[in-house]
Amino acid sequence: MITPPxxxxxxxxxxxxxxxxxxxxxxxxxxxxxHMRIVAPRDGWPNPAAVAMASGAGRLLDEAxxxxxxxxxxxxxxxxxxxxxxDRDLTKPVFAPEAAMADATARxxxxxxxxxxxxxxxxxxxxxxxxxxxxxxxVPVNPDFPSLNLAQCVLLMGYEWQRQTSEVTLQSTDxxxxxxASGGEIxxxxxxxxxxxxxxxxxxxxxxxxxxxxxxxxxWSRLPLTRADVQMLHGMMRxxxxxxxxx
Amino acid sequence: MITPPxxxxxxxxxxxxxxxxxxxxxxxxxxxxxHMRIVAPRDGWPNPAAVAMASGAGRLLDEAxxxxxxxxxxxxxxxxxxxxxxDRDLTKPVFAPEAAMADATARxxxxxxxxxxxxxxxxxxxxxxxxxxxxxxxVPVNPDFPSLNLAQCVLLMGYEWQRQTSEVTLQSTDxxxxxxASGGEIxxxxxxxxxxxxxxxxxxxxxxxxxxxxxxxxxWSRLPLTRADVQMLHGMMRxxxxxxxxx
Numbered sequence: 411m412i413t414p415p416x417x418x419x420x421x422x423x424x425x426x427x428x429x430x431x432x433x434x435x436x437x438x439x440x441x442x443x444x445h446m447r448i449v450a451p452r453d454g455w456p457n458p459a460a461v462a463m464a465s466g467a468g469r470l471l472d473e474a475x476x477x478x479x480x481x482x483x484x485x486x487x488x489x490x491x492x493x494x495x496x497d498r499d500l501t502k503p504v505f506a507p508e509a510a511m512a513d514a515t516a517r518x519x520x521x522x523x524x525x526x527x528x529x530x531x532x533x534x535x536x537x538x539x540x541x542x543x544x545x546x547x548x549v550p551v552n553p554d555f556p557s558l559n560l561a562q563c564v565l566l567m568g569y570e571w572q573r574q575t576s577e578v579t580l581q582s583t584d585x586x587x588x589x590x591a592s593g594g595e596i597x598x599x600x601x602x603x604x605x606x607x608x609x610x611x612x613x614x615x616x617x618x619x620x621x622x623x624x625x626x627x628x629x630w631s632r633l634p635l636t637r638a639d640v641q642m643l644h645g646m647m648r649x650x651x652x653x654x655x656x657x
Numbered sequence: 658m659i660t661p662p663x664x665x666x667x668x669x670x671x672x673x674x675x676x677x678x679x680x681x682x683x684x685x686x687x688x689x690x691x692h693m694r695i696v697a698p699r700d701g702w703p704n705p706a707a708v709a710m711a712s713g714a715g716r717l718l719d720e721a722x723x724x725x726x727x728x729x730x731x732x733x734x735x736x737x738x739x740x741x742x743x744d745r746d747l748t749k750p751v752f753a754p755e756a757a758m759a760d761a762t763a764r765x766x767x768x769x770x771x772x773x774x775x776x777x778x779x780x781x782x783x784x785x786x787x788x789x790x791x792x793x794x795x796v797p798v799n800p801d802f803p804s805l806n807l808a809q810c811v812l813l814m815g816y817e818w819q820r821q822t823s824e825v826t827l828q829s830t831d832x833x834x835x836x837x838a839s840g841g842e843i844x845x846x847x848x849x850x851x852x853x854x855x856x857x858x859x860x861x862x863x864x865x866x867x868x869x870x871x872x873x874x875x876x877w878s879r880l881p882l883t884r885a886d887v888q889m890l891h892g893m894m895r896x897x898x899x900x901x902x903x904x
Contacts, residue, residue: 610900
């Protein structure tokens with residue numbers, strides 16, 4: 411019996427379609443979750459339709475723990491979250507997915523075993539199932555169209571789990587490692603364009619020339635140009651001059 | 658032409674399976690996004706398979722804007738994000754989904770029109786597509802199994818959008834008030850320069866021409882150009898041509 415302590419167990423409660431079990435496995439593995447438990451699947455187990463759908467994530471199905479009922483699936487779990495669409499009248503802490511996975515991360519770090527329950531496609535978890543959970547995870551979907559399917563709900567939990575645990579989440583990297591042009595290179599580019607455009611008679615009429623030059627300089631100095639951009643811009647201008655002189 | 662200003666447009670670029678278009682519509686509507694644009698769908702439009710899959714979200718397909726190519730789809734957009742799985746060597750800001758939707762919220766609050774691009778199921782967006790975007794959104798999936806499908810990728814963006822906007826405080830950006838060039842104006846500028854530089858023989862040697870064009874496009878779409886910058890750049894190019902033709 412494989413129970414990786416460092417990740418939550420994903421527990422599919424009485425899943426119906428094999429395709430959905432396979433899709434859930436894929437969704438899990440997309441975010442590095444590979445510990446699945448399956449409670450009383452409607453169409454028995456193993457399920458060829460699940461295997462067909464899981465493709466690259468088939469290993470998760472091979473290693474999934476088949477359980478006759480929910481208590482058996484939760485036997486070794488210290489803290490259990492139940493995912494629900496509609497609100498329940500049960501008195502329990504309700505987490506948004508992000509808060510739930512933050513809480514799960516903290517518990518797992520402190521050595522607890524955590525599970526997340528997902529109900530059958532049609533009706534979702536029964537109140538008896540939810541009664542066995544410590545907390546509820548409610549996904550804030552559009553009230554006019556709360557139609558998340560099983561694999562999508564698993565996907566969102568996996569995504570939030572991954573966000574909690576990956577140290578290296580890229581946050582708006584402002585193009586780190588980019589080879590920006592130096593002030594001197596921008597100055598040189600500005601001069602090159604100003605001189606050529608002067609020859610070309612661009613700064614006209616005379617009384618506007620000064621402000622046109624200022625605007626052009628201002629643009630070059632404002633734009634975040636890379637060294638490659640500057641090379642290309644120089645090359646374009648040189649080519650225009652060659653073109654002119656060719657005939 | 659329907660363009661709700663308050664939400665990002667979801668642009669499906671050359672989608673293949675109608676089922677996936679329908680599933681994307683469902684994923685959007687789950688999180689309150691209902692502005693879809695469809696670029697050159699493989700199997701034509703309307704698509705019965707898409708309608709069948711969309712069910713409750715069918716309205717999005719009825720109202721979706723069908724576009725012959727990407728420039729047409731982005732014509733009225735001020736800022737465009739391209740979703741990619743694998744890394745690209747294009748110089749662009751890269752956002753995680755959360756940061757991207759935070760950025761999009763700020764831009765929309767300041768009156769900009771924002772779009773998010775999703776590529777074809779098989780291969781994703783081409784570099785020419787990405788060159789037309791201002792930034793990249795990269796979903797941090799399991800490198801051993803980065804198998805998100807189209808609707809799942811749309812779902813994650815919708816989820817992050819919903820999280821951003823449900824947080825009532827929408828901070829506006831310092832760029833508010835600036836008269837930025839629209840996507841259509843940038844596209845027109847890029848075409849103008851590409852055509853003239855083609856005539857001038859800039860894209861040489863032939864085997865490098867394609868990548869040179871992509872780099873040039875990528876620069877235009879990446880630079881924060883104002884409407885005045887664009888006018889000036891057009892004027893400079895026109896003047897170079899006049900100069901050439903004068904003698």
